[in-house]
Amino acid sequence: xxxxKGTEIAALGEFGLINRLTKPLSKRxxxxxxxxxxxxxxxxxxxxxxxxxxxxxxxxxxxxxxxFPLKHLGYKVVVRGVNDILAxxxxxxxxxxxxxxxxxxSVEALDELYEGMEAACAELGVDIVGGDTTASMNGLIxxxxxxxxxxxxxxxxxxxxxEHDLICITSNLGAAYMGLHLLEREKRVLKDIANPEPKFAGxxxxxxxxxxxxxxxxxxxxxxEQGIRPxxxxxxxxxxxxxxxxxxxxxxxxxxxYLERIPIxxxxxxxxxxxxxxxxIAALNGGEDHELxxxxxxxMQEKIMALGxxxxxxxxxxxxxxxxxxxxxxxGIALKAQAFDR
Amino acid sequence: xxxxKGTEIAALGEFGLINRLTKPLSKRxxxxxxxxxxxxxxxxxxxxxxxxxxxxxxxxxxxxxxxFPLKHLGYKVVVRGVNDILAxxxxxxxxxxxxxxxxxxSVEALDELYEGMEAACAELGVDIVGGDTTASMNGLIxxxxxxxxxxxxxxxxxxxxxEHDLICITSNLGAAYMGLHLLEREKRVLKDIANPEPKFAGxxxxxxxxxxxxxxxxxxxxxxEQGIRPxxxxxxxxxxxxxxxxxxxxxxxxxxxYLERIPIxxxxxxxxxxxxxxxxIAALNGGEDHELxxxxxxxMQEKIMALGxxxxxxxxxxxxxxxxxxxxxxxGIALKAQAFDR
Numbered sequence: 001x002x003x004x005k006g007t008e009i010a011a012l013g014e015f016g017l018i019n020r021l022t023k024p025l026s027k028r029x030x031x032x033x034x035x036x037x038x039x040x041x042x043x044x045x046x047x048x049x050x051x052x053x054x055x056x057x058x059x060x061x062x063x064x065x066x067x068f069p070l071k072h073l074g075y076k077v078v079v080r081g082v083n084d085i086l087a088x089x090x091x092x093x094x095x096x097x098x099x100x101x102x103x104x105x106s107v108e109a110l111d112e113l114y115e116g117m118e119a120a121c122a123e124l125g126v127d128i129v130g131g132d133t134t135a136s137m138n139g140l141i142x143x144x145x146x147x148x149x150x151x152x153x154x155x156x157x158x159x160x161x162x163e164h165d166l167i168c169i170t171s172n173l174g175a176a177y178m179g180l181h182l183l184e185r186e187k188r189v190l191k192d193i194a195n196p197e198p199k200f201a202g203x204x205x206x207x208x209x210x211x212x213x214x215x216x217x218x219x220x221x222x223x224x225e226q227g228i229r230p231x232x233x234x235x236x237x238x239x240x241x242x243x244x245x246x247x248x249x250x251x252x253x254x255x256x257x258y259l260e261r262i263p264i265x266x267x268x269x270x271x272x273x274x275x276x277x278x279x280x281i282a283a284l285n286g287g288e289d290h291e292l293x294x295x296x297x298x299x300m301q302e303k304i305m306a307l308g309x310x311x312x313x314x315x316x317x318x319x320x321x322x323x324x325x326x327x328x329x330x331x332g333i334a335l336k337a338q339a340f341d342r
Numbered sequence: 343x344x345x346x347k348g349t350e351i352a353a354l355g356e357f358g359l360i361n362r363l364t365k366p367l368s369k370r371x372x373x374x375x376x377x378x379x380x381x382x383x384x385x386x387x388x389x390x391x392x393x394x395x396x397x398x399x400x401x402x403x404x405x406x407x408x409x410f411p412l413k414h415l416g417y418k419v420v421v422r423g424v425n426d427i428l429a430x431x432x433x434x435x436x437x438x439x440x441x442x443x444x445x446x447x448s449v450e451a452l453d454e455l456y457e458g459m460e461a462a463c464a465e466l467g468v469d470i471v472g473g474d475t476t477a478s479m480n481g482l483i484x485x486x487x488x489x490x491x492x493x494x495x496x497x498x499x500x501x502x503x504x505e506h507d508l509i510c511i512t513s514n515l516g517a518a519y520m521g522l523h524l525l526e527r528e529k530r531v532l533k534d535i536a537n538p539e540p541k542f543a544g545x546x547x548x549x550x551x552x553x554x555x556x557x558x559x560x561x562x563x564x565x566x567e568q569g570i571r572p573x574x575x576x577x578x579x580x581x582x583x584x585x586x587x588x589x590x591x592x593x594x595x596x597x598x599x600y601l602e603r604i605p606i607x608x609x610x611x612x613x614x615x616x617x618x619x620x621x622x623i624a625a626l627n628g629g630e631d632h633e634l635x636x637x638x639x640x641x642m643q644e645k646i647m648a649l650g651x652x653x654x655x656x657x658x659x660x661x662x663x664x665x666x667x668x669x670x671x672x673x674g675i676a677l678k679a680q681a682f683d684r
Contacts, residue, residue: 006450021456029435032469041471056440060479093371098398108348114363127374128367129383137402138480145487
């Protein structure tokens with residue numbers, strides 16, 4: 001087909017496009033509680049709700065099979081998908097997988113992919129309940145849809161953050177982004193060499209953060225045990241800056257986060273400096289962290305610190321104050337919209 | 343990436359591949375009633391069940407945008423997806439759409455796609471509740487996941503067919519296949535012509551059957567009103583021969599269908615003869631009919647005929663008798679396994 005006439009999608013950005021496509025949609029079933037606009041759709045089941053999300057990954061865009069082992073890819077796909085349910089404070093239960101497969105992909109390659117998916121499912125207590133396979137003209141395509149459940153009153157939306165709430169994240173940021181950069185660098189450097197020996201020594205942590213992200217069910221469990229209910233929550237997949245903005249947009253609030261409180265691993269900083277990348281940019285805009293960010297009322301401060309599982313990086317403000325990054329010398333930098341829409 | 347080492351997928355076929363991938367999967371949630379092996383997964387909700395299915399389509403394999411209008415494509419994607427829930431005798435309620443979009447696709451093109459999807463959703467009473475968009479290196483990719491519900495006792499599986507049951511289908515077959523052949527022919531013939539004028543006059547019925555298949559909710563509603571409960575059911579998407587074999591495999595039975603009872607539209611026969619295609623092959627193996635095939639107990643014969651909505655094409659036999667097509671002169675042709683696995 002020739003190019004279709006009209007506006008390029010890049011002109012709208014992903015969020016703009018999704019808004020445009022989903023805005024005119026009608027609601028015909030009473031069971032549809034929440035459609036687009038959060039990590040997962042929310043469907044009424046009576047006392048409980050069903051959570052439903054979908055995530056597509058395409059080869060050459062979302063992953064590169066020349067360095068992404070298929071077993072790890074399968075594991076990561078499941079963690080990514082399940083994270084959307086965790087970010088609603090739900091219990092992931094079932095997934096369906098659709099695969100688009102080009103002629104170059106062997107049966108054994110798909111066995112490996114499924115082995116990784118099953119490994120993640122075993123850890124997370126999730127069942128693969130079906131799917132679909134079709135041919136693809138070009139490379140591997142993976143779509144994962146995840147079904148989860150939650151008690152109606154325990155669902156956490158993006159929209160519940162309130163002024164003074166604390167902003168918490170479940171791990172240091174930017175490591176996955178540097179892991180990806182390292183893999184891309186070694187691929188470039190070694191592309192014309194017959195028996196390439198990529199130099200990964202000392203960077204195992206960054207590679208693992210990119211290739212094998214972990215779901216943070218343990219943090220949600222600890223919060224529940226301590227009676228701490230987040231007021232809002234999101235999966236950190238597009239980068240801290242973008243995802244914090246999503247919470248602020250949905251909650252009609254602003255935020256102040258403090259640069260020196262944003263945790264960045266030593267390995268991330270070292271490699272970023274070696275590669276002339278600002279580690280703060282990696283942490284703010286890198287993306288693919290697949291951690292959770294959530295807000296809790298300020299009176300939970302002691303309890304949340306006592307957990308030892310999260311970092312508090314700032315607090316929620318009134319909407320007029322905007323989304324601001326405070327530098328160590330007290331300067332406030334507005335995190336502008338265009339910085340988020342990658 | 344270079345070709346991955348090992349067995350080509352074609353050597354297994356789609357069903358073989360799915361069996362291989364899904365066989366070793368574990369079940370960890372009591373709510374998982376049925377995973378792979380039917381039109382949709384079945385998840386326990388108490389009195390009701392949740393039905394969940396997923397369907398991926400890739401450009402150049404499942405559709406050709408040079409002649410498939412995007413609005414029709416959107417409509418068809420939804421009908422295809424919803425059919426998997428109807429084939430379980432469920433009520434489709436929500437869908438999520440993932441899109442993989444290459445640079446050639448404009449925003450307006452996606453508007454049209456969504457317009458078609460919304461049109462189908464409006465007819466079928468279904469809500470689009472979310473989804474995902476990602477970039478694609480090559481063409482458009484669409485994944486639809488559909489959620490439906492049913493009372494536990496009213497779910498119809500592939501596995502319930504019993505000896506002597508009647509085999510029913512909801513429309514004539516092979517028309518969509520001939521519609522596709524016509525579109526492909528005109529594309530070939532006109533490919534070097536500046537202002538092509540494809541010759542579609544007289545073939546509108548076939549084009550509509552391919553481009554805009556209809557969901558058969560009306561048939562299911564009529565069956566319910568008449569108190570007729572199918573013993574087994576499947577979505578006719580891979581062709582009568584293949585899909586009948588799926589029912590027989592799942593139900594551990596055989597089948598006899600009668601050639602002169604398989605409804606084939608006049609338009610299908612005419613174009614097939616013009617194009618030197620056997621219309622029976624189109625009906626048996628063409629695929630993409632997107633009708634329903636189901637079985638009912640033989641004592642329902644009068645009631646089912648009185649509906650005027652279905653054709654009875656044969657009956658279920660014991661497994662040892664195999665799956666047999668009976669010609670008008672009484673000869674029985676075994677429909678062999680290799681004939682189905684396209």
